[in-house]
Amino acid sequence: MKLFALVALFAAVYQPVAALWPQPRGLTAGASTLKLASNFQITVSGSTPTDLHDAVTRTQQFLTKDKLGRLVVGRGSGDAKNFAAAKSLSKLTISLEKGATPQPIATEAQKAPEDRVEEYTLTVPSDGSGATLTAKTTLGLLRGLTTFGQLWYDYDGTTYALETPLTIKDSPAYPYRGFMLDTARTFFPVADIKRTLDAMSWVKLNQFHWHIVDSQSFPLQIPGFTDLAAKGAYSAYQQYSPKDVSDIVAYAGARGIDVMVEIDTPGHTSAIASSHPEYIACPGATPWATYANEPPAGQLRLADDNVSKYIANLFTAVTQMFPSKLFSTGGDELNTKCYEIDAPTQASLKKAGKTLEQALDSFTQTTHNALKAKGKTPVVWEEMVLSHNVTLSTKDTRVLVWISSDNVKAVAEKGYKLIHAASDYFYLDCGHGAWVGAFPNGNSWCDPFKTWQHAYSFNPTANLTAAESKLVLGGQHLLWAEQSGPENLDDTVWPRAASSAELFWTGPGLNVSAALPRLHDVSYRFRHRGVKTISLQPEWCALRPGACDLTA
Amino acid sequence: MKLFALVALFAAVYQPVAALWPQPRGLTAGASTLKLASNFQITVSGSTPTDLHDAVTRTQQFLTKDKLGRLVVGRGSGDAKNFAAAKSLSKLTISLEKGATPQPIATEAQKAPEDRVEEYTLTVPSDGSGATLTAKTTLGLLRGLTTFGQLWYDYDGTTYALETPLTIKDSPAYPYRGFMLDTARTFFPVADIKRTLDAMSWVKLNQFHWHIVDSQSFPLQIPGFTDLAAKGAYSAYQQYSPKDVSDIVAYAGARGIDVMVEIDTPGHTSAIASSHPEYIACPGATPWATYANEPPAGQLRLADDNVSKYIANLFTAVTQMFPSKLFSTGGDELNTKCYEIDAPTQASLKKAGKTLEQALDSFTQTTHNALKAKGKTPVVWEEMVLSHNVTLSTKDTRVLVWISSDNVKAVAEKGYKLIHAASDYFYLDCGHGAWVGAFPNGNSWCDPFKTWQHAYSFNPTANLTAAESKLVLGGQHLLWAEQSGPENLDDTVWPRAASSAELFWTGPGLNVSAALPRLHDVSYRFRHRGVKTISLQPEWCALRPGACDLTA
Missing domain, CATH: 3.30.379.10 (Chitobiase/beta-hexosaminidase domain 2-like)
Structure with a gap:
């Protein structure tokens, strides 16, 4: 006994x-x-x-x-x-x-x-x-x-x-428990997204953050704006039709998942130049590294009122496709040099008597107001509140912290509700070397690889006051697709992203050693359901909880 | 014009x-x-x-x-x-x-x-x-x-x-161009191995190095030794029958690929304790990290003549299954502490008046002679010639350099023909964090991730004299399976392993920037043929050779 x-x-x-x-x-x-x-x-x-x-x-x-x-x-x-x-x-x-x-x-x-x-x-x-x-x-x-x-x-x-x-x-500790997928650097067929939504629902994630377009491709077919995908997608077969989107939104909804679309602006928009070259500053400017964080360079001419209006209308059209209350407008990695060499932007600024920052503020007001008119809450990447002088209401804006978890405190101090998405904990693509060419010894910018143990040990309210802690809506893992695609989707995301699913449902203070046997269980069950999770350990260890602990 | x-x-x-x-x-x-x-x-x-x-x-x-x-x-x-x-x-x-x-x-x-x-x-x-x-x-x-x-x-x-x-x-620069797969930490079904052989043949690799058994599992059914797999495999469904092996050998052969089996001895043999506890020293000894590089601890009682004979007979039986001239007997990571706590080994040594190193020498002679009697050339990991006083003929032994490419010179200086398999260039599993439990901030021991660019830039004859250079048979990428399985096989191996395929066929002095567009071609063609290669870059870059170079 x-x-x-x-x-x-x-x-x-x-x-x-x-x-x-x-x-x-x-x-x-x-x-x-x-x-x-x-x-x-x-x-x-x-x-x-x-x-x-x-x-x-x-x-x-x-x-x-x-x-x-x-x-x-x-x-x-x-x-x-x-x-x-x-x-x-x-x-x-x-x-x-x-x-x-x-x-x-x-x-x-x-x-x-x-x-x-x-x-x-x-x-x-x-x-x-x-x-x-x-x-x-x-x-x-x-x-x-x-x-x-x-x-x-x-x-x-x-x-x-x-x-x-x-x-x-x-009941969950945090109301926002998400996963972000980039379908612009690499296209993901609808079936891959649905399988990912299934897996998300099995660990009670409730927010799919769909980074759907970017400078490399524009796969979203938007009624009234169909030229964007027709000319900006990789091909006719690499596009999301309105029917695809409504299928995905319904599929997600039935699984308890809301779909937040992201139309990243004013940077990350070079693909718009394929159909509207008149709206894009410095398209394809070289060397690209001077004018953008990734090739190809090209950003919205944000000082041009026609562009603001066009994007406002575009946002309005996109709101019709996504019932979510949340709508990400992006706002990351704006490159000022791109505008310095763009004569039309310089002319617009001069004519309006505005600085670039002031123009960015106007652009943001116009485009965000279009969303608010449709009852949406704009979501932005951290630079919009930490690096720019943009007037954003703390009540009506949510902020994604991505550059570093060290920046969470600053966002909270400004009073914004925030979502953890920090590259130093939650980026799934890090650690596989450089993807840019002619860079033989290059590293991944966000080295090293982020293990599930690392994310699982994250403290969502580190350094925050009690009042600031209340601003934390939750968090998410993210998969950027420069070096990812349908081929490695399952094994890159799962079961790693389950670690943040538990962190933000059960709450922090979790124990990595105790979790491992359960995470094996998640992983094996996922495989039985058709999601190809990566092996965390030899099966010998999976069958013997604790036996492969360093201390065993 | x-x-x-x-x-x-x-x-x-x-x-x-x-x-x-x-x-x-x-x-x-x-x-x-x-x-x-x-x-x-x-x-x-x-x-x-x-x-x-x-x-x-x-x-x-x-x-x-x-x-x-x-x-x-x-x-x-x-x-x-x-x-x-x-x-x-x-x-x-x-x-x-x-x-x-x-x-x-x-x-x-x-x-x-x-x-x-x-x-x-x-x-x-x-x-x-x-x-x-x-x-x-x-x-x-x-x-x-x-x-x-x-x-x-x-x-x-x-x-x-x-x-x-x-x-x-x-014609190829080097006659040995391989790929190693570990099917012991994680089992890989026959179909996965065949698909890998197909992919190997498309880039003219000619050697499949099959690390088929290890301490965690013994999936190989050997006629006359069937208890090893019956009790040492993960399950009845995770075994390679003689028919599976002959299918794989024939499939490989038809694709210009030789299959070199590895029965790693005297370390990495804990799985043998499931059927023959009397042959294994320190099985499951704890803390495992004291007695083995990986759990579970357990090594052949190499000082016991019965064990030498048993392994000699086992090797002889395995030679019947693999027509290759090459047969790897392993020899890596022998742990001496395991023998210090093993009373039978200590008794055997005392009785024979031998040191452990002398017993290792006898064990190696006995088991290697069994192979030579069948016309096979033993292949060993580098420790057997760099860390131990084992008498091995340079004519009849081939050496796999794995711990570091820095050790190539020492192996060549001793006059052995060698195969490049260095962890600092060719290990495909590095960089994904620790897999041992209770080690939340642990790194992969062979950090960082080895990029294709890194392997492609390897110089097979660095620091070697002209005479020593002639000892280089070629090299290979390797996939150890602590954190890998069928789920991530394709995207972990391909197209990365194509880099060593070109290195050892075309010869060194290759240019990473010039190669990238061709490697995209390899990758896309593989996908069309059913091998799920990982994305090297956004498709935007793949379609625009050079445009995503850091210098573009």
Whole structure:
């Protein structure tokens, strides 16, 4: 019995909550085995929006198709001795709390981060009586279904959970838990984006930040502005049609994910020169490194009122495609030398009697006002509030901190709500050498590679006062696509991005050593569901929690 | 016309030989376009071994299925104006030189590296007359077919080559051009290995170094020794049967690739303890870092004569599965502390009156003699000749340099033929953080990531005398699988490993900037053939040779 207690303690240390990821914030668990009955059914009590019905169907499918063997030596053979005595669960009843109005999951997910309600309560008895899931919203029900779907293992045809009875009362620490994908440097087909959205939903991420266009290509077909993609995309096959976008938005919404589009301006816009050369300063100027952070050079002629109006109209058109309350207008890496050599910009500035900074302010007001008129909240990269004198209201603007986590404090001190996206923790593309040519010994600018352990150890409120800490909306991993594409998407992102998913759901102060066995579980389950996660360790280690720790 | 000349010069600088990789060592090329006739056929003159016939069929299939658009803006639309005037090629005749005996490609490929004959001569006229390919061996013909298959692009249904007429007289700078895969830390299904062999053959690599077993798992089923895999593999589904091995050996051979197996001894053998605990010292000793470089600890009891005999017999059995002349016996990372705590080893040493080094020498003689009796040449990691007092003949031993390229000189000074496999240039797994647990800020031991540019710039004879330089057999990239698996195999290996393929075929002194456009070509063509290469640059750069150079 002593030995058993020791084993149980070991299990408790290394598998705090079976294999739930992100770890729920409130949980009590027993040590009984529970089988899933062959006639197991999920019943929705009350009216059921279509996307909730679909989520139930997906959960049912995972329960029968995951067939994940537990990650221990024998893959669960040692659990089989408990099957005879274990009760069978035949029912999960899910329902909204009294007084709640059933709305589609997508509707709940597309609210402003601060207004999203994701909490849920899940109870799984071990005596064979029915399990229950309740929440205030369909979005909360989805989160609970996701948790329920992670409880089960397969051994020799028996689907079973350990650690029942189980009661979970859960809600996220932060309302914005995202992932950013750049589809401009390299094009990603719709199927890759949908698979990524699936994976995001399995770890309860709720925000897809779609960096959809950039200087290298403009793959977005915008009604009324179709020349941009027709001439600025890599090819006719590398574009997102309005139908593609609405498919992706709906697919994401049904999985509890909001899609924030980014039309990066006024820099990162060289691709617009393909259709509107009159709007772009210094297109293709050389040497590119003088006029842009990446080739090709080219930025919007922000001092030209026609350009401001064009972008305002463009933004307005794009708002029709994305129901999100958030809309990123970019604002990073503006290069002033590009404007110095651009005669039209210099003429515009002179005529208006403005400095470049003043012109940038006017451009920003015009374009942001177009968004606000449509009820959107502009989101900007940090330079717009740290490097430029742009008048932005703290109430109506959100800030993405990317250059360094050291800059979080300065953004918070200015009173802006902020999103963690710092290159020194969350950039997934770092550490693979330089991609620019003729630079044989060049490094990746954001060396070294950012490990999952590093992101997982991040403190979202480091150096912040209590008041400043409240400004943190959450954070995200990001994949820039200079050296990435559909070929390495899954293994570059997963399971690494699961580390920030747990950090921003469960909250900081996490333990890397304790997390590793659960992260293996995430990784193996993802593979069973078709997402090609990278190996974190030899399988020998994955099957022996703790045995490959440096201290073991 | 001036402008055209400039364009042609530009093309000449950036595409020295269309998109051939590795670049042939002797070539003259014109500037005419040549179309492939719809009834194009490859004819073999003389008797045709089955695997040569199959190689011809594969080449024909690539010609119709690659459909690679040229990597320029418009993807070849600018080439179409030349189609009307271009002649059509309807025939390639391939034949062995007079007096040559037609043998299967596999037979030629499985010879000792020094005896492999891979030279070929390819002539492609631009006037519509037939192309010819001749060689001394079927292996040479295969290499020529591979070159021929890289000449062609597709635009709008027309398959065409640029830069004809073309005459290539080619042969490799080094006879050993390899790739190593570790299938023990993570298991790779047969299909992944075959796809890797395909890719290797497309860049004329000729040696698959199969690090098939290790301390973590023993996936190789060996007739007469089946308990090793039955108890030491990860599972029944993660094993290579004799049929799998013979399939892989045949598949490789038909593609001009020899398979060198590695049974790493006396270290890296903990997996043998699963079936033969009596043969293993310090199995699972903790803390593992004291007794092994990786968990789990455990090494052969090399001072025990029964163990030497067992391994000699095991080696003999394995030689039956692999026709290669080369057989790697490993010999890296032997941990002496493991033996210090192993009472049976200490007793054996005492009884025999030997030091550990003397026992290692005896073990090595016994096991190597078993290989020599079967006509095999033992291959060892560098420690066996640099760190231990083992008697190895320079004539009958080959040495893999892995710890550092700085050690090449010492190996050459001792007179051993050597293979470049240095971690500081050719390890594909470096730079992704630590994989051992409880090491949150740990780095990859072989940081940083090794870029293709770095490997490509390697000098195989740096610091060597002319005589020592002759000892260099060639080299290879390597993929260790602590943090790799089928999920990231393609994008981790390709196109990076193509850099050493060209280095050791074409010879050193290569230019990274000039190579990049051709390497893009390799990468895109691989994708068309089903190998998921990683993106080297944004597609914008891939379509504009030189435009993303740091100096552009």
